[in-house]
Amino acid sequence: MTPGTPSGVALVGDQWILPGIATAHSHAFQRALRGRTQSVNASATRDFWSWRGLMYQLAGRLDPDSIYDLSRFAFAELARHGVTAVGEFHYVQHDPKGQPYADRIAMADAVVRAARDVGLRITLLRVLYQRGGFGRGLDEVQRRFSDPEVGHALADADAIAARFESDEGVRVGLAPHSVRAAGSEWLEAARDHCEARGWPLHMHVSEQPRENQECLAEHGLTPVGLLERLGLLSERFVAVHATHLRRSDVASLASSGATACICRTTERDLGDGAPDLSALVRAGVKLSVGVDSHAQSDPFEELRAVELDERTRLGQRQVALDGPALLEAGSTSGYACIGQALQGDRIWLDANDFSLGGDAGVDGIVFGANGRAVQRSRVLGADVVMDGRVPHQDAITAAFRSAVARLS
Amino acid sequence: MTPGTPSGVALVGDQWILPGIATAHSHAFQRALRGRTQSVNASATRDFWSWRGLMYQLAGRLDPDSIYDLSRFAFAELARHGVTAVGEFHYVQHDPKGQPYADRIAMADAVVRAARDVGLRITLLRVLYQRGGFGRGLDEVQRRFSDPEVGHALADADAIAARFESDEGVRVGLAPHSVRAAGSEWLEAARDHCEARGWPLHMHVSEQPRENQECLAEHGLTPVGLLERLGLLSERFVAVHATHLRRSDVASLASSGATACICRTTERDLGDGAPDLSALVRAGVKLSVGVDSHAQSDPFEELRAVELDERTRLGQRQVALDGPALLEAGSTSGYACIGQALQGDRIWLDANDFSLGGDAGVDGIVFGANGRAVQRSRVLGADVVMDGRVPHQDAITAAFRSAVARLS
Numbered sequence: 001m002t003p004g005t006p007s008g009v010a011l012v013g014d015q016w017i018l019p020g021i022a023t024a025h026s027h028a029f030q031r032a033l034r035g036r037t038q039s040v041n042a043s044a045t046r047d048f049w050s051w052r053g054l055m056y057q058l059a060g061r062l063d064p065d066s067i068y069d070l071s072r073f074a075f076a077e078l079a080r081h082g083v084t085a086v087g088e089f090h091y092v093q094h095d096p097k098g099q100p101y102a103d104r105i106a107m108a109d110a111v112v113r114a115a116r117d118v119g120l121r122i123t124l125l126r127v128l129y130q131r132g133g134f135g136r137g138l139d140e141v142q143r144r145f146s147d148p149e150v151g152h153a154l155a156d157a158d159a160i161a162a163r164f165e166s167d168e169g170v171r172v173g174l175a176p177h178s179v180r181a182a183g184s185e186w187l188e189a190a191r192d193h194c195e196a197r198g199w200p201l202h203m204h205v206s207e208q209p210r211e212n213q214e215c216l217a218e219h220g221l222t223p224v225g226l227l228e229r230l231g232l233l234s235e236r237f238v239a240v241h242a243t244h245l246r247r248s249d250v251a252s253l254a255s256s257g258a259t260a261c262i263c264r265t266t267e268r269d270l271g272d273g274a275p276d277l278s279a280l281v282r283a284g285v286k287l288s289v290g291v292d293s294h295a296q297s298d299p300f301e302e303l304r305a306v307e308l309d310e311r312t313r314l315g316q317r318q319v320a321l322d323g324p325a326l327l328e329a330g331s332t333s334g335y336a337c338i339g340q341a342l343q344g345d346r347i348w349l350d351a352n353d354f355s356l357g358g359d360a361g362v363d364g365i366v367f368g369a370n371g372r373a374v375q376r377s378r379v380l381g382a383d384v385v386m387d388g389r390v391p392h393q394d395a396i397t398a399a400f401r402s403a404v405a406r407l408s
Numbered sequence: 409m410t411p412g413t414p415s416g417v418a419l420v421g422d423q424w425i426l427p428g429i430a431t432a433h434s435h436a437f438q439r440a441l442r443g444r445t446q447s448v449n450a451s452a453t454r455d456f457w458s459w460r461g462l463m464y465q466l467a468g469r470l471d472p473d474s475i476y477d478l479s480r481f482a483f484a485e486l487a488r489h490g491v492t493a494v495g496e497f498h499y500v501q502h503d504p505k506g507q508p509y510a511d512r513i514a515m516a517d518a519v520v521r522a523a524r525d526v527g528l529r530i531t532l533l534r535v536l537y538q539r540g541g542f543g544r545g546l547d548e549v550q551r552r553f554s555d556p557e558v559g560h561a562l563a564d565a566d567a568i569a570a571r572f573e574s575d576e577g578v579r580v581g582l583a584p585h586s587v588r589a590a591g592s593e594w595l596e597a598a599r600d601h602c603e604a605r606g607w608p609l610h611m612h613v614s615e616q617p618r619e620n621q622e623c624l625a626e627h628g629l630t631p632v633g634l635l636e637r638l639g640l641l642s643e644r645f646v647a648v649h650a651t652h653l654r655r656s657d658v659a660s661l662a663s664s665g666a667t668a669c670i671c672r673t674t675e676r677d678l679g680d681g682a683p684d685l686s687a688l689v690r691a692g693v694k695l696s697v698g699v700d701s702h703a704q705s706d707p708f709e710e711l712r713a714v715e716l717d718e719r720t721r722l723g724q725r726q727v728a729l730d731g732p733a734l735l736e737a738g739s740t741s742g743y744a745c746i747g748q749a750l751q752g753d754r755i756w757l758d759a760n761d762f763s764l765g766g767d768a769g770v771d772g773i774v775f776g777a778n779g780r781a782v783q784r785s786r787v788l789g790a791d792v793v794m795d796g797r798v799p800h801q802d803a804i805t806a807a808f809r810s811a812v813a814r815l816s
Contacts, residue, residue: 034765035772038730047725077762209723269775271719271727296776297763301709309720311679315617317459319679322446352802354485355705357442358809364443367677368704372780394760401766 006328011359014352018327020084020345020379021299022334025202025240025261025290027089028111029067031074032058032404034295048208048270056141058407059092064101064110066403067092071114073400076390077297081371084345084379085121087290087338089175089202091129091145093156098143108160112170119384123338125175125202126157128190133180134214150189169380171339173200179215179223184230191232200339201232205239207272212244224249233258238337240290243267243275254283259337264305266292277310281320288334298371303330323363348376414735419767422760426735428492428753428787429707430742432669433610433648433698435497436519437475439482440466440812442703456616456678464549466815467500472509472518474811475500479522481808484798485705487526489779492753492787494528495698495746497583497610499535499553501564506551516568520578527792531746533583533610534565536598541588542622558597577788579747581608587623587631592638599640608747609640613647615680620652632657641666646745648698651675651683662691667745672713674700685718689728696742706779711738731771756784
């Protein structure tokens with residue numbers, strides 16, 4: 001091994017052994033949108049906000065059975081390509097009229113079971129969704145995401161934790177959706193709840209310039225500035241996207257020990273722009289990655305894209321992170337930011353896979369691997385991928401196709 | 409099929425049938441560099457020009473046997489992921505001292521055989537390399553690329569065409585390396601030779617700002633401006649990269665009927681920046697794509713990256729090209745710009761592959777497919793990929809590993 005090789009990495013015979021890889025920000029049901037929002041002529045999808053309209057159409061139709069079928073397929077695809085743990089930012093809670101299901105946590109329960117049936121670790125990040133935006137009420141679909149009082153949301157999160165208490169692969173956290181969708185009182189309630197339980201606290205932060213503008217107009221502060229003033233930033237805080245930050249925002253994230261979760265495959269699809277990675281790295285902000293909308297589901301592409309898009313932004317090579325540093329973001333840092341223990345979770349890659357072509361080292365894996373090089377993975381001591389296949393792959397795909405047809 | 413579906417696309421049972429896909433710009437031997445030029449601490453590789461130094465080390469050691477082994481693996485990897493035709497921009501011609509081999513075209517011969525042994529169509533684009541740069545002589549390695557007189561290079565190209573005349577899968581063209589490496593007389597000779605034979609004429613154009621600056625200093629013209637004045641632009645001309653163009657350059661390419669060959673996976677790796685795709689599309693410039701340095705070898709990633717990187721550049725969605733338009737660039741336009749006939753070349757994808765997840769249409773394929781979804785391909789009436797495998801895959805990989813070890 002060369003110096004700088006992350007711990008847990010070894011070449012044994014013709015197999016690379018790597019630590020497990022976490023995708024720390026996922027909306028699994030959005031997998032059903034892949035390939036369905038791309039047409040140039042669909043004028044309704046020309047920016048992030050109109051893409052969100054298509055996503056809302058789908059979210060409005062989900063029920064516990066269909067969110068299970070979509071999520072299980074999405075998790076199986078991730079597992080097949082080397083993901084071993086997922087942070088699920090879960091926001092569709094209630095029935096289509098916004099009323100709680102008889103089992104109040106039926107939707108979260110379905111998503112957790114989908115991940116655990118595939119064999120992945122999952123951290124269910126229960127979303128807090130108060131309002132449609134700064135000074136805006138809820139629209140029809142958003143009522144499914146929301147609760148009349150923040151206490152209901154916190155109680156549901158506790159109920160999820162209690163139901164899966166005996167399953168070491170399940171963790172719970174809170175996710176106030178964004179400064180757009182959660183006001184100060186809700187944010188403070190989330191802060192206290194996570195503090196008391198040692199839970200991770202995730203939020204979408206500065207994904208779009210419009211969010212910054214509206215936050216400045218309401219509070220005179222950037223989203224990160226507001227979160228700092230409210231005391232939300234800590235080592236358990238994860239700023240998802242962190243695309244449009246000021247220098248002072250970067251310094252605040254760094255000094256608090258928070259993590260930035262970069263989601264390049266989705267950000268690239270949605271035209272979000274690219275973060276100033278060099279500034280984040282220079283300041284020492286911890287990094288993880290997320291599959292987000294499941295526009296693509298290969299953790300190696302997810303990792304390398306963080307560095308590659310910074311090269312495009314600056315017109316230089318190797319500006320911030322090499323293969324070992326990126327792998328560390330996906331494994332140690334990714335697991336930590338969703339409150340999971342990496343322990344013995346491992347993946348095995350065929351060194352003779354076309355995408356690797358022999359012993360190309362950690363740089364070769366991170367910058368070159370196709371996730372199909374993964375031959376095996378183990379999570380919590382159990383096999384998840386075996387001989388390059390996820391068990392019941394055909395049945396999982398058939399159930400996904402059937403759910404997509406029902407929802408269309 | 410929805411309107412706008414490219415001809416040759418069909419869903420039959422659980423298989424998508426697509427036209428063949430061309431990668432119009434390749435340096436196959438550079439496949440050996442994947443994963444070996446990424447380290448942040450290797451200060452020697454911080455930009456395009458120092459990356460070129462590492463590539464020259466490798467180029468300096470090649471011989472006909474090793475370029476065959478490296479190229480055959482690179483072509484097999486492309487074939488496995490859906491590529492059916494390749495434009496090989498071939499520049500290592502002579503022995504390490506710059507002397508012609510006993511068989512003057514031994515190196516080109518090896519590269520052509522490598523492609524044909526895998527079953528791909530290949531257009532051998534014989535490079536013309538006169539000098540090290542504007543006002544610079546040849547360095548030691550560059551002597552392998554060069555010829556004392558342009559006539560020698562043209563004669564070699566004719567010899568390659570003659571040797572493979574009976575093979576419908578082989579075509580020949582010329583590739584003056586760039587305005588840096590070929591002066592006006594050589595460019596005019598290439599123009600006349602291609603005109604007389606109906607051959608494609610490829611050049612690296614405006615990949616790096618420095619090339620533009622030096623060309624302006626020498627000629628008072630941009631690279632495209634110079635090529636226009638010298639009469640090189642035509643429907644047979646391919647401007648590779650076309651990254652840093654002025655508005656007048658775009659107009660010149662469009663009015664001449666030339667093609668721009670975008671190589672995003674490599675350009676993203678090398679920190680080249682991104683082209684103004686919207687301007688190219690608005691002006692009506694024909695587009696194709698190229699794998700270039702083989703940093704990654706998935707034609708679907710190569711195609712979608714053209715649009716995705718434009719979204720990042722502009723901070724918008726769907727700014728220029730949808731799935732059908734991108735597939736057209738890879739198939740019809742890609743084949744045409746390397747002088748090959750698409751005819752019955754086809755690839756078959758498993759619609760139930762994890763990356764497709766059922767019938768997601770051409771947008772789903774182009775924006776979502778992992779090349780491993782390719783189950784079968786046929787080129788010139790013969791099978792190239794069967795049951796998701798290239799014949800002799802293990803032997804091809806072993807020979808590649810052995811060649812890499814010899815060259816290191």
